Amino acid sequence: MNNIYLPNSAIIKEVIDENEQIKTFVTVFRDEMFNRSFTYEPGQFMMVSIPGLGEAPISISSTPTRPGALHLSVRKAGSLTNAMHQLQAGDYLGLRGPYGRPFPLDIMGKDLLFVAGGIGLAPLCSVINYCLDQSGSHGKKIILYGSRRPSDIAFQSDITAWQKHSNVTCLLTVDQEEPGWSGSVGLVTSLLHNIDLNCDKSAALVCGPPVMIPPVLQQLKKNGFTDENIWTTMERYMKCGVGMCGHCHMEGEMVCVDGPVFNKAELNSLKLET
Amino acid sequence: MKTISKVLKKDHLKSLLRKLAKDRQLVAPVRNSYGDTLFTEIEALDGVEIDLDNQAQSSLKSFLFPQQQVLFEYSTDQGSAPVYKAIDSDGPTVFFGLRSCDLAAILYMDVIFLKEVKDPYYRQKRENNILISIGCNEPFSNCFCRQTKSGPFMEYGFDLQLTDLGDRFFVETGRAQGEEIIQQWAHFFSPASKEDEKAQYQMRLEAQGNFKRQVLVDLAIRKLKDDLVPEEVWSKLSSRCQDCGGCAYICPTCTCFTINDRKISTDSGERIRTWDACTFAGFTTMAGGHNPVDMKQNRMKRRFMHKLYYDVKSHNRTSCVGCGRCVDMCFGGVDIIKFINMVGQGEI
Structure with missing residues (x-):
């Protein structure tokens, strides 16, 4: 019988230091056949474990359009993620998944607005690169990314690539300036004021720290986005990933299977204040 | 048949x-x-x-x-991939x-x-x-x-x-x-x-006809559905909850669990599943300390809502089976019967 709790062993091929708090682990399953057949969709997550330290849900930051290696971007937060930050290329992780409801594929061809803060860019990286890799996708993509300080800006190599892309506008902002920073200073909401998008034909994808979400959603509403066109991905404590353990229960929904991706209309119907 | x-x-x-x-x-x-x-x-x-x-x-x-169950054993030899059994x-x-x-x-x-x-x-x-x-x-x-x-x-x-x-x-x-x-x-x-x-x-x-207590389950379900339960009910009940988890442990349908690793030696150990309770303060706390359900009042609400409202919504029946075990278990006297009747009779 298939045992959903048994992790698959994966080897870390590379560790990318995104900033002081975030590292991206480029992982490959040890079983090569499994690795080649493994696939997922943008917005899904993995349960990641180190034997002896336990498991945590981590969103996938790579895209299935670039198969072979799975990217997991991890912020130092608790005991497991702190231990992960000690790992190096050649070390092992236990992975099971992918889990969760992904971002809907039918929005990928639209004009898309991405609003992210900090580690929140990780799941959106997956969608952004997925869209850019689709040959038929010519929709406009606007990426707004807020970081605390310029030295905290993660996913630099992706950002560099996006800034060179003809269909993409990628704007960065920081909360606190540092010497050498000539870009925008202020909350990511400030970048939302001058967005040139036809809101009826586009969707907004939002992910960031809990404090960032409410003001961004308010501003998007002012910009003219309907609740059905505003998508976000929720973060919750999770133990199983398959809708059994109860930890991520949210007003009758299990974030691990009914989410983590929700649109704002769905969150409203759950009477969640956003 | x-x-x-x-x-x-x-x-x-x-x-x-x-x-x-x-x-x-x-x-x-x-x-x-x-x-x-x-x-x-x-x-x-x-x-x-x-x-x-x-x-x-x-x-x-x-x-x-089981209250505690070994899901699997692992062993990690220095430098080689972990083995899960x-x-x-x-x-x-x-x-x-x-x-x-x-x-x-x-x-x-x-x-x-x-x-x-x-x-x-x-x-x-x-x-x-x-x-x-x-x-x-x-x-x-x-x-x-x-x-x-x-x-x-x-x-x-x-x-x-x-x-x-x-x-x-x-x-x-x-x-x-x-x-x-x-x-x-x-x-x-x-x-x-x-x-x-x-x-x-x-x-x-x-x-x-031999039941000794009158418990107005259907009425409570309706009031929960129509959002007619005053906040005061939750706050009053939760002020007597001692956060012991006894109600969840004794409950035949409380199935929430947590998973933790237990080291046996430096290179071996077990991954263990243990009963958990949604009334515990740490049940929803994420690494880093953010807790989306952080008041005792909300935790209690969530437990009773789950039994009497969410499960009716998703499975067309309550997950409370009316066994009454939690009544004797709760030393704060804030069991599910107390809740149902407070809601039903409008007594606070």
Whole structure:
């Protein structure tokens, strides 16, 4: 019988230091056949474990359009993620998944607005690169990314690539300036004021720290986005990933299977204040 | 499926159980030397007092979903990939003497653990079970299963359902496995006469009226649905909650769990699943300290809402089976009956 709790062993091929708090682990399953057949969709997550330290849900930051290696971007937060930050290329992780409801594929061809803060860019990286890799996708993509300080800006190599892309506008902002920073200073909401998008034909994808979400959603509403066109991905404590353990229960929904991706209309119907 | 009705003399009960237990584990409510009645695994039937007069203080939850369970062992040799080894569960079991609420609770756990994605450990323990339940002629002091539609007798889910008729049991089959038992051990059973059928019908009818507490479950469900429960109800109840988790542990349908690793040596250990309780402060706290459900009031709300509202929404029935066990367990006196009646009667 298939045992959903048994992790698959994966080897870390590379560790990318995104900033002081975030590292991206480029992982490959040890079983090569499994690795080649493994696939997922943008917005899904993995349960990641180190034997002896336990498991945590981590969103996938790579895209299935670039198969072979799975990217997991991890912020130092608790005991497991702190231990992960000690790992190096050649070390092992236990992975099971992918889990969760992904971002809907039918929005990928639209004009898309991405609003992210900090580690929140990780799941959106997956969608952004997925869209850019689709040959038929010519929709406009606007990426707004807020970081605390310029030295905290993660996913630099992706950002560099996006800034060179003809269909993409990628704007960065920081909360606190540092010497050498000539870009925008202020909350990511400030970048939302001058967005040139036809809101009826586009969707907004939002992910960031809990404090960032409410003001961004308010501003998007002012910009003219309907609740059905505003998508976000929720973060919750999770133990199983398959809708059994109860930890991520949210007003009758299990974030691990009914989410983590929700649109704002769905969150409203759950009477969640956003 | 057509129900077959038989009669089993009480004198024959132990002999039948002995046969059934020959190649299976046997679990039944047993009164121990401390005077507690608990579902117990019976090694030898001689000298054991199977207690069908008192409500078992525990449910069968721990037999299918143990309070602590090793999911797998791991070992990590320096420099090589970790090896994960799953643990095998035990063999078939006869559960005897479970009440309608206990049976309903198992059927609810099936909904949670055996949906599209199956929990392999639960499934292993649930497979090859024989369920022999007994209806309640006299519901116990805190019972309200009639209101939760899970008793005092069940219509489905059992292999055999017994009705106590004094010196004998009326026996109904509910699943093919029950029929097989009756066929295989035919000499223990005799045909049910018209009188037996009448007596059983009468017992079932009277049982409906023998409940000692009035618990307005449907009214509470409606008020929760229409969002008519004042915040004051939650705050008043939660001020008496001691955060002990006792209600969730004793509850036959509370299935929330946590998973942790336990190191055995530097390079080996186990991944363990343990019961958890949504009333605990840390239940939803994420690494880094953010807690989306951080007031005791909200945690209590979530527990009762889950039992009486969310499960009605997603499974068309409450996950409270009306067994009343949490009533005796809660020393703050803020059990589910208290809640239901506070909501129903509008008393705060």
